[in-house]
Amino acid sequence: MSLAHFKRRKEPVVWLAATDGNTLSAERVAQVFELGIRRHGRHVELSNGIRGSDKDGRLIWCSADGLGIGDNVALAQHLTGFEFRPALAFLLRSNSCEPSLPVVPKVKSLRLPRGGEVDRQAGRAYLLERGITLDVLNKAEDCGMLWHIDGAVLFVGYDCRRILSATRRGYLPTDPTPKRDLTGSDKAFPAILQGRADIVWVVEGGVDALALHSILRDPPTTIVTGGSGCRSWIQMPHMSQILSAANNVVIACDREDSKEKQVRTDAQHRLQADQIAGFCRKVTFWYPPTSSKDIADMLLTVQPQTCFFPHSPEFQRRKSKGTSDSHE
Incomplete structure (x- = not known):
């Protein structure tokens, strides 16, 4: 051999x-x-x-x-x-x-950290300082949309009873990344704060949803997308059911800090509207006053007036007199 x-x-x-x-x-x-x-x-x-x-x-x-x-x-x-x-x-x-070939690492499943009563009180203090009302805090906590953990609040999305998404909003000045999704979050299952079913608002942040419900006496069902570019949630069966039941879907747009960013986010919102229109024919856009970035930012300056919000009594009264400040 x-x-x-x-x-x-x-x-x-x-x-x-x-x-x-x-x-x-x-x-x-x-x-x-x-x-x-x-x-x-x-x-x-x-x-x-x-x-x-x-x-x-x-x-x-x-x-x-x-x-x-x-x-x-x-x-x-x-x-x-x-x-x-x-x-x-x-x-x-x-x-x-x-x-x-190497094996792709599996995506980690979503696990929410647990917080105690001290974290709950700290989170509530942060949100109350931002103008969120106590009634809205209780409602958001009771439905499981709002969680409190160490140094942050979480806005949680579900598929029936399963938690599938969580966006973290840190409030400590030393927090390097105060706004982020927890690992394993699926943006197709956004956080939802229930309200009247005939009107649905689409907002970017969880604090925006809390602020909207704090301002309006009869608030709409509010969907927290996590960003203007997020659209994977629109076609989900549980979400399309909410959109189809509405007579009007309002997309809340932010006022960005540059013209280029404004053009980009406005274009992303238009793509959202194009898809939402497949379930609800009336889709409108809303902008905050020029002095504010978003709903959460304007909360302290407009409360208790609601003249900037469609479907509110104050808005309808001003509209009938031809003095509306609507950006609809």
Whole structure:
């Protein structure tokens, strides 16, 4: 028997081309990462909130909050945490080579930290200072939309009784990231503060929802999306049921600190409106007074007046006299 029999045979080198990964279809990319996908013309949205646009046969992706990610390979790096080549290998994996490739880390399940009575009192003090009424705090806590933890409040979304999303709002001055989603949150299940069913408001932040209910005597059902670019929640059955029951859906828009950002967020809100219109024909936009950024910001200055809000008695009275300050 020759020595060649004992020599280690070299495995063939498999060269992977980035162009192969970047020309994959959105549906194939979603399949690789085991994500749901919705297509809207040349735009797509994954079930984790990430959105993509077809640019001449090449997909360009951005996060749920509008921050750019890049092409398919960049998306693979973003989702897996791998370097370029392992991410490309994962993206192009097949049954023949899959065992030799790294395994994508599983997404951590959502677990809410627990808070005690001290945390509850601190969280309440923070929200009361922002003008939120005690009645609204009690309502939000009782329905499970509002939680209190160490140094922060949580705005919680459900699928029936399962907690599937939680947005954290820290209030300590030393908090490096006061606004963020907890790991494992699914933006397709936003926090909801129930109110009258014939009118639905869509707001970006949980404090906005609390502020709206603190201002209006007969507040609407309020959906907390988590951002102007978030749309994965609209097509969910439990959400489409809420939208379909409404006579009017009002999208609350922020006043941004730059013209460029205002144009971008306004465009994102229009995309939200286009999808919502499939369930409720009347979709309107609302802006706060020029001196305020959002509903939460204007709360202390307009209370107890409600002339800036459609469907409020004060608004309707001023409208009938032709003196309305509406931004509807």
